[in-house]
Amino acid sequence: MGRPSSSEVTGHRRCRGRVVLLRGPCGAARWGAAGAASRCRYGLLRARSSDVVVVVAESLPTVCKRCQQTISNEGVTGCRPSGDPWGVLPWGRRRRPEPPRAKEPEVRAAFLPGGSRVELREVPDPAPGHGQVLLATRASTICGSDLRAIYREHLGEGPEAYQGVVGGHEPAGRVIAVGTGVERTAVGDRVVVYHISGCGQCDECRRGYQISCTGAGRAAYGWQRDGGHADLLLAEERDLLVLPDELTFLDGAVVACGFGTAYEALCRVGVSGRDRVLVTGLGPVGCAIGLLAKAMGSPLVVGTDPSPARRALALQLGAVDHTVSGTDEELDALLDGPGGGAEVAVDASGNGRGQLTALRHTRRWGRAALVGEGGQLSVDVSEVLIHRQLTVHGSWVTSTGRMSELLANLARWDLHPQVLVSDTFPIAEAAEAYRVADAATGGKVGITWPDDEAGA
The missing domain is CATH 3.40.50.720 (NAD(P)-binding Rossmann-like Domain)
Known part of the structure; x- marks a missing residue:
C-alpha cells in the first residue's frame, strides 16, 4: 500500500506535537504516533497489519473530511462527527465529554515591591521535588532586615539582591507533603526553616553555617527564593529543624532568625x-x-x-x-x-x-x-x-547545629521567644502587618495561620 494522498485521509489527531494517521489495508483510519506504526506511544491502538502507513501533519489536508474541522499546526484533540457532542475514540467507541475541571486552589502570598508597599497575590500551589518538603505555613515573622533592605527600598546588589520572590525569611509550619529522597521528615512534623538554603558542599555549609555559603546555589528564603509570607512554603529538607512540642509555631518563627542570631x-x-x-x-x-x-x-x-x-x-x-x-x-x-x-x-x-x-x-x-x-x-x-x-x-546569624541546640534549650528553660511578638495579623492583612512593624512602636510583628491539628 502506497502513501495515501490528501483525499484518502479521513481523520486526524495531535500526538506529542505531531498530527498523524495510521491507515491499514482495510481502509479504516487508525490513530497513532509519528514514527510508531505498530503502536501509539500513548497506548491507544495496536496496528492489526504490518502494512501500515504513517501520514505526518505536513501531508494532511486543510480540512478533515469526517469532522469538518480545520487542520493546522495546533491540531485538534479528535474527530467529532458534525453535531455529535460525543468524542469518537480510535477504536470506534464513544466517549462522554469530560466535565470542566474545578479551578485549582491557589496560594495567597505577599510580595515586597519596594516603596513601603506589600502586594498580596495568588500563586500556583507548589509541589515538592527531590529532597524537598511542602509546609503549611503557621507563622512568619517580620525581620528588621526585611524592612530596611526590601520593604522601604531594595538595597541589595548582585546575588544578595531581592529577586521579587514571596517575602518572609522567618517561617515555621507543619509538613503536609514530601518529595522523593526525603528521609528524616514526615507529613505532620512541626518544623522551623533555617532561612538560608546553601549549596551543601562548601566548607561553610559542611559546618552548618549556610548563612556564609560560598557556593553558587546559596539562596535566602524571602530574598532569592520564595519565603514564608504565603499559605504554603516549599523548602529543602536539609534546611528544616524539628520544633519541640513545648514551643509554639510563633516561637519557632522568632527563632528562625532573631533568637538564633x-x-x-x-x-x-x-x-x-x-x-x-x-x-x-x-x-x-x-x-x-x-x-x-x-x-x-x-x-x-x-x-x-x-x-x-x-x-x-x-x-x-x-x-x-x-x-x-x-x-x-x-x-x-x-x-x-x-x-x-x-x-x-x-x-x-x-x-x-x-x-x-x-x-x-x-x-x-x-x-x-x-x-x-x-x-x-x-x-x-x-x-x-x-x-x-x-x-x-x-557574628552573623547562626548555624543549623546551634539553632537546633537553642530550640532544645528553650524547651528546657521554658523560655518562649513569642513574648517578643506584640502584634499578629492574617496573611490577608500583610500590608498592615508591615506598616505596624515599620512604625517600630511595639515588639516584633508576625503573620499567622490557624493550625487544624490539636495541640499545635
Whole structure:
C-alpha cells in the first residue's frame, strides 16, 4: 500500500506535537504516533497489519473530511462527527465529554515591591521535588532586615539582591507533603526553616553555617527564593529543624532568625554566671539577647536605646534589669564608674554610635560582639581595643547545629521567644502587618495561620 494522498485521509489527531494517521489495508483510519506504526506511544491502538502507513501533519489536508474541522499546526484533540457532542475514540467507541475541571486552589502570598508597599497575590500551589518538603505555613515573622533592605527600598546588589520572590525569611509550619529522597521528615512534623538554603558542599555549609555559603546555589528564603509570607512554603529538607512540642509555631518563627542570631553572639563571647552584660539597641534582637543572657546565668543585664518606648518594652518583658538612653555618665553609674564596664557587651543597634558605646563600656579583658547590621564605626584602635585587651566578634546569624541546640534549650528553660511578638495579623492583612512593624512602636510583628491539628 502506497502513501495515501490528501483525499484518502479521513481523520486526524495531535500526538506529542505531531498530527498523524495510521491507515491499514482495510481502509479504516487508525490513530497513532509519528514514527510508531505498530503502536501509539500513548497506548491507544495496536496496528492489526504490518502494512501500515504513517501520514505526518505536513501531508494532511486543510480540512478533515469526517469532522469538518480545520487542520493546522495546533491540531485538534479528535474527530467529532458534525453535531455529535460525543468524542469518537480510535477504536470506534464513544466517549462522554469530560466535565470542566474545578479551578485549582491557589496560594495567597505577599510580595515586597519596594516603596513601603506589600502586594498580596495568588500563586500556583507548589509541589515538592527531590529532597524537598511542602509546609503549611503557621507563622512568619517580620525581620528588621526585611524592612530596611526590601520593604522601604531594595538595597541589595548582585546575588544578595531581592529577586521579587514571596517575602518572609522567618517561617515555621507543619509538613503536609514530601518529595522523593526525603528521609528524616514526615507529613505532620512541626518544623522551623533555617532561612538560608546553601549549596551543601562548601566548607561553610559542611559546618552548618549556610548563612556564609560560598557556593553558587546559596539562596535566602524571602530574598532569592520564595519565603514564608504565603499559605504554603516549599523548602529543602536539609534546611528544616524539628520544633519541640513545648514551643509554639510563633516561637519557632522568632527563632528562625532573631533568637538564633542572639544565641550565636552569646555563645561566641561565652556568657556565663560570671558576666554582666551590656546590650546596645533594644529592638527584637536586643531584647532576645537580654532574655537569653539571663537564661544563661548573667546576674545583671543593662540595656541602652534612645527610644523610651523600646526601653519600657524591654523592662516589661524582663529582658533587662536597667535601661538608659546610652550616655557615658549613665553607664558609668551602673558599671563600676569610669574605667569599669561590663564583662560582655553586644551591639544590636546597627549604628556607629551604639557600636562605639558597646566597645567603650566593655571592661578590660572583656568580650564584645557586633550583630546589628549596618553602621559606620570610627574607633581609636589603640585606646579602645588594643590597650584594653578586648576580644571583639563579628557574628552573623547562626548555624543549623546551634539553632537546633537553642530550640532544645528553650524547651528546657521554658523560655518562649513569642513574648517578643506584640502584634499578629492574617496573611490577608500583610500590608498592615508591615506598616505596624515599620512604625517600630511595639515588639516584633508576625503573620499567622490557624493550625487544624490539636495541640499545635
